[in-house]
Amino acid sequence: MSVGMLVAQSSSFDPGLLFRLVDVAGVVANGFLGGALARRMGFDLIGFLVLGMSSGLAGGALRDMLLGAGPAVVLTDPAYLTGAMLAATTAYVLDIRGRFAGRILTLVDMLAVGCWSATGAAKALGMGLGWLPALFLGTVTAVGGGIARDVLVGRVPTIFGGNPLYASVAVVGSAQMTLLATFGHHQIGMATAIVSCAALGLLARRRGWVLPAAAERPAVSRRPWRKRGSSGRSP
Secondary structure (H helix, E strand, O other): OOHHHHHHHOOOOOOHHHHHHHHHHHHHHHHHHHHHHHHHOOHHHHHHHHHHHHHHHHHHHHHHHHOOOOOOHHHHHHHHHHHHHHHHHHHHHHHOOOOOHHHHHHHHHHHHHHHHHHHHHHHHHHHOOOHHHHHHHHHHHHHHHHHHHHOOOOOOHHHHHHOOOOOOHHHHHHHHHHHHHHHHHHHHHHHHHHHOOOOOHHHHHHOOOOOOOOOOOOOOOOOOOOOOOOOOOOO
């Protein structure tokens, strides 16, 4: 095959295919993470499927609902539902617990954050929205599934504070994708967001980086109220 043919094939590559592959990969990763949580909670197969599908599909479904561009892609493309169900079922069949498995799950989780922050921002830009909605939808896509997963098991979503950086990592990935896609570098934007989110997220967990808590007003000691003119002595 000649060099000219290779260049022609590379130039005809459809970025939409990359978008779809990255998006489905994020669904599978989060579906597996939802199944892993179901195992820790002692759920049966239905619980695995519900948590896996919610974790893998909620962020993208919310994104598409906010965009209002017809039915959510998770309903029109069978790869999404199939991927989430297979990932949850795999987590049900395979019992992989331990330190090594925990590290793998952490890596997969942060890769998924990068995947979905990039795809969410790209889809917003593709609909003609500005940079701020792109940042918002990229972040929502990345963290929506995790929020749904946590709420379903009755725990406070981990992005609400006291945990290593997570939503902040999604904001970084969304910003990178928005900036690079604005200049026409969609593929570079996706790759950059995925790699940087994984690196930043893993480093934040290793170093224990968290956002500062809300400032609290210092307590002011007050003297007991005394009626004017009263000496405080008993008659």
